[in-house]
Amino acid sequence: MKIDEVGAGTDELFIGALAEIGVEDGPTPCLLALHGRPTRDVFERAASLLAHDEPAERELGAMVLRELGPYDAEGRRPFSAETIEVVVAELPSEPDPWVRGWMISVFGYHHARERLDLVLGHRADPAQPVRFSVAAALPGLADPERTQEWVVEALLRLAEDESEAVRWYALYALFNETAGITDEQKTGWATALVERGDPERRAELRHLAATLNRDAYAALGEALGQNRSA
Secondary structure, three states: OOOOOOOOOHHHHHHHHHHHOOOOOOOOHHHHHHHOOOOHHHHHHHHHHOOOOOHHHHHHHHHHHHOOOOOOOOOOOOOHHHHHHHHHHHHHHOOOHHHHHHHHHHHHHOOOHHHHHHHHOOOOOOOHHHHHHHHHHHHHHOOOOOOOHHHHHHHHHHOOOOOHHHHHHHHHHHHHOOOOOOHHHHHHHHHHHHHHOOHHHHHHHHHHHOOOOHHHHHHHHHHOOOOOOO
């Protein structure tokens, strides 16, 4: 079904967005169109889906709420307070790990720093999608002036996760998205990670180093015995 996302109604966009769920790396024009319509109608429809019987419907609800509307000057979206409230209410009873992961991601995208402890409580979840979402969400929940020690500890633990995707997000956050961290601290992390890592992990760290900005690169590059010109 071809949908004109610009002229489509809310119902039509939700039907189209549901069809986009689970299409790996595929386009999501209907979902994006819903993100661009931060109306009460779209919010309430998405929020109601979090209690739906079908996991795909619940996933869609979380995905819409995650990026519904633009950020304001304080880093909040049009329905941030209500979004956070409904996700907090539904998360404890959510059985599907993929949906739980999307719900946790909502907190990060809404900069819900007041829910940091809730997200940290899922850092050791047995399900990879949940740990992945925790690693990705923590930078948006930490103190923007100085990343808290317990956030750093969680990221260090996730940086040695069995999942490559979880490790990547945690490592990138440690070296590129933490605030108020000294070069000495970063050098300590990098040295420990390199020394404990097997050849595969060290190759992963070299790959990561190539993605970092100059300041973030310094500590990891030094531990890896690499130099990068300006």
